[in-house]
Each structure stands twice: as C-alpha cells, then as structure tokens.
Amino acid sequence: MASDLADFGEFVEAELSGLLRYGYVLTGNPHDASDLVQTVLEKIGSRWPSVRRKTTDPVAYIRRSMANAHISRWRRVKRETLVAETPEQRGYTEADPFEHEPLLRAVGQLPPRQRAVIVLRYYEGLSESEIADSLGVSPGTVKSQASKAIATLRTRVGTPIESDG
Amino acid sequence: MTEHDDDAELAEFTDGLRASLADDRLALRPTAAAKDAIVAAARRRRRRREIGYATGGSLAVAAALAGGVLLAIPQPGTESSLAQDARPTSAPPAAEARSGADVMARQLAPSRPTRLGPRGYGVLRLGMSYAEIRQTGMLAHPAAPPATGCARYRLAEAGREVRDIVVSAEDGLAVVTASTASTPEGVSVGSTREQVERSYPVDRSAARYTIATGAGGYYRVTIGADDRVSRLQLVNEKQDCG
Numbered sequence: 044m045a046s047d048l049a050d051f052g053e054f055v056e057a058e059l060s061g062l063l064r065y066g067y068v069l070t071g072n073p074h075d076a077s078d079l080v081q082t083v084l085e086k087i088g089s090r091w092p093s094v095r096r097k098t099t100d101p102v103a104y105i106r107r108s109m110a111n112a113h114i115s116r117w118r119r120v121k122r123e124t125l126v127a128e129t130p131e132q133r134g135y136t137e138a139d140p141f142e143h144e145p146l147l148r149a150v151g152q153l154p155p156r157q158r159a160v161i162v163l164r165y166y167e168g169l170s171e172s173e174i175a176d177s178l179g180v181s182p183g184t185v186k187s188q189a190s191k192a193i194a195t196l197r198t199r200v201g202t203p204i205e206s207d208g
Numbered sequence: 209m210t211e212h213d214d215d216a217e218l219a220e221f222t223d224g225l226r227a228s229l230a231d232d233r234l235a236l237r238p239t240a241a242a243k244d245a246i247v248a249a250a251r252r253r254r255r256r257r258e259i260g261y262a263t264g265g266s267l268a269v270a271a272a273l274a275g276g277v278l279l280a281i282p283q284p285g286t287e288s289s290l291a292q293d294a295r296p297t298s299a300p301p302a303a304e305a306r307s308g309a310d311v312m313a314r315q316l317a318p319s320r321p322t323r324l325g326p327r328g329y330g331v332l333r334l335g336m337s338y339a340e341i342r343q344t345g346m347l348a349h350p351a352a353p354p355a356t357g358c359a360r361y362r363l364a365e366a367g368r369e370v371r372d373i374v375v376s377a378e379d380g381l382a383v384v385t386a387s388t389a390s391t392p393e394g395v396s397v398g399s400t401r402e403q404v405e406r407s408y409p410v411d412r413s414a415a416r417y418t419i420a421t422g423a424g425g426y427y428r429v430t431i432g433a434d435d436r437v438s439r440l441q442l443v444n445e446k447q448d449c450g
Contacts, residue, residue: 052247059243063236068229073236073348073364081246088250089257146228165222166229197221 051091055084058102065106068162069113071151083108106167107177110159114178149199157192160185233351324389324442326421328381329370334425334444335380341373358382358449374449382447386440391427399437404429 059080066076087094087105098104150161156178163169163177171189175182328334331344338354341347341361348362358376369389376382390396393407404410408427410417417429425444432438 048247048251051250052243055243055246059238059246060235063238064234067234067236074362076236081249084246085249085253088247089253091250144228144231146225147231147234150225150229161225162229165226193218193222196225 051088066109068166069109079109079113083112110163110178114155114159145200149196153192157188160188161192164189323392324384324386325392326423329384332381337380338375341381376447376449379444379447382444382449384442397437397440401431401435
C-alpha cells in the first residue's frame with residue numbers, strides 16, 4: 044500500500060509541471076488550473092493501482108479527466124461567477140499577462156466544451172475521434188464544436204479592437 | 209476568395225493557434241510542497257473510502273460509539289486539507305476552501321500575512337510601486353506589464369485573504385480589498401456593525417466608515433443591508449484611484 048503511493052508520488056513529481064500547464068491552457072487562469080489539477084490528481088491517486096491496470100497512458104487519462112471536470116465544473120460555478128462580478132470592477136483594467144495575445148484571450152472566452160476541443164486538438168494534438176472518446180461525445184459533435192470555435196477565434200482575432208481608453 | 213486560399217489561410221491560422229497555446233508564459237511552476245500534499249490528500253481520500261466500505265451502513269452508529277472515529281469521517285468542505293497541513297497559522301474556515309489548490313502555483317512562499325495592518329498587508333506596503341510589489345512574489349500574474357493609471361491585480365496567496373489590490377502608476381499601492389483578512393482589531397467582512405463601533409472611534413450608524421490608521425492610510429468599511437461589514441479596504445491617503 045505504501046509503495047503504491049510512492050510510485051504515484053514519483054509520477055506526480057514527473058508530470059505535475061506539464062499537467063499544470065495543460066490546466067492553465069484549459070481553464071485560462073493559474074488558480075483554476077491548480078484547483079483542477081489537484082482535484083483530479085487526488086482522485087486518481089486514491090485509486091492509483093486500478094488506474095495503472097486500466098490504462099497504459101495515465102497522463103492521457105488524467106488529461107481527459109481534467110477536460111471533463113473542467114466542463115462540468117464550469118457549469119456548476121457559472122451562476123456564482125456571474126454574481127461575483129461586482130459593478131465596482133468597472134473603471135479598472137484587469138491586469139492580464141496575455142493582454143497583447145488576442146488569440147489566447149479569445150481562446151479563454153470560448154465556451155468550455157469548445158475550449159476543451161481546441162486544447163485537445165491543437166495543444167495535445169489528438170485526432171477528432173480521440174477527442175470524441177476523451178469527452179464522451181460523438182465525432183460529429185467534436186467536428187462541429189471545433190469548426191464553430193475556429194470560426195469564432197478567426198472573427199475575434201481578425202477584428203482589431205481599440206484597446207486604448 | 210477561392211477554396212484553396214481559404215484552406216491555406218486556415219492552416220496558417222491553426223499553426224498560429226498551436227504556437228500560442230505553446231506559449232512559455234502558460235508555464236506554472238509547482239511549489240516544493242505540491243507533490244507531498246497531493247499524495248497525502250490521495251491517501252486520506254483512499255483511507256476514508258476504505259473506512260466507508262468496511263463499516264457500511266453502520267458507520268454512524270460506530271462513529272457515535274467510538275468517539276475518535278469521527279475524525280476520520282469526511283466532512284463536506286474540508287476535503288482539500290492540503291493548506292491546513294501546510295499552514296503554520298489557523299485561518300478562517302472560508303479561506304480554506306480554495307487554499308489547498310492555490311498553494312501549488314505560488315511562485316514564492318512569503319511569510320503568511322494574516323492581517324490587513326495599518327501600513328499594508330504582509331510585506332506589501334501602501335505606496336509601493338508596481339515593480340516593488342512584483343518583486344515580493346505576491347502577484348498572481350507577475351508577467352503582467354505595469355499599467356498606466358490604476359490597475360487591479362490579484363495576489364497569488366494561498367487563502368485568498370485579499371480579494372485584490374489596486375496599484376496606481378503615480379502613487380503606488382493604493383487600495384487593498386480584503387476577502388477574509390481582518391484588521392489587527394479583528395474587524396473583517398461579516399463583522400457586525402456593533403463590532404466596528406466597539407473597535408474604532410466612529411460615528412454611529414453610518415453606511416460607510418473611514419478610519420484613519422495613523423500610518424498613511426485609512427480603513428474604508430462599508431456596512432451592508434444586513435448590518436454587517438460588506439467590504440473592508442485599506443486605502444492609501446495619497447492615491448488617485450478612488
């Protein structure tokens with residue numbers, strides 16, 4: 044039992060940076076990235092031997108879990124987040140490290156499932172059918188979500204927005 | 209536009225997208241404690257599950273009889289106790305909810321600031337320039353360029369004691385808005401009006417109190433409809449952010 048978790052510890056040590064990075068791309072901010080990685084890794088770790096038996100690629104398994112958790116979590120917190128946006132926020136510019144990266148900002152504004160599809164496709168390099176398996180949707184859905192997302196991104200990035208003022 | 213042009217344009221666009229998603233600024237460095245914290249949490253989670261399987265439906269009865277067993281039963285809301293293990297000081301329960309996760313992405317681990325003091329918060333001091341603030345390692349997004357005018361920043365602290373800070377390009381750190389942090393006198397968001405009036409020499413029954421700290425700043429305390437503190441800010445006397 045102790046050695047199971049020693050093995051899991053080594054796995055976490057090796058993969059944590061990569062998973063945090065993936066989480067950041069997926070969620071768009073470091074806090075949610077940490078939250079997501081931690082939640083998923085805790086669950087995976089608590090049944091590590093069975094995960095190892097079930098899959099030869101635990102990292103891919105974890106990334107899929109993160110994409111799904113992100114989509115469902117977003118649904119849960121959506122209302123709360125909207126309420127938390129207080130009117131006093133107006134008049135200030137929110138400091139954003141990607142202020143001059145319109146493409147990343149636009150990715151961050153996509154609906155969560157579309158964002159997950161984009162991240163899995165263009166960051167993880169998965170095929171449409173692999174993404175379909177990962178997210179538990181049909182390949183047709185992946186195709187339509189991807190093309191919708193790309194169309195949105197091209198529109199947003201293609202139109203310069205006056206940022207001064 | 210021909211279909212061929214459109215395909216080439218699309219390919220170019222998706223190449224750019226790949227490059228953007230591979231941006232180095234998306235890298236997060238895990239803290240030294242992160243691995244152990246995750247392994248410990250995974251172990252606790254498994255242990256709780258095993259206890260659940262072993263005792264089944266008689267869990268409640270067994271817990272009531274055995275006393276100490278209660279500690280091993282998962283409590284809603286305390287699932288992620290990483291921060292409790294790692295923190296030297298106790299913190300209000302509200303601060304614990306997210307702290308476990310946030311501790312992982314912190315770049316630095318400054319000494320734990322718990323108080324919204326008369327001069328600042330933790331190592332942050334009213335009037336500090338953006339560059340100085342960035343150097344403390346307390347910003348959530350240290351890569352953000354300095355803003356012109358006034359800008360709001362989030363901190364990378366574990367417990368989110370502070371909701372955000374406002375920094376003026378002209379006057380430095382202007383406003384610190386608390387989420388769970390309290391004044392040295394113990395006033396925090398959620399405190400009653402009576403508590404504020406007992407702690408500070410203020411006029412009675414105002415909707416907003418301004419309390420000079422005597423150290424270049426003042427507390428701005430807003431009372432909500434429920435007669436409790438709805439907002440607590442430490443404000444620099446000299447600032448242009450409002």
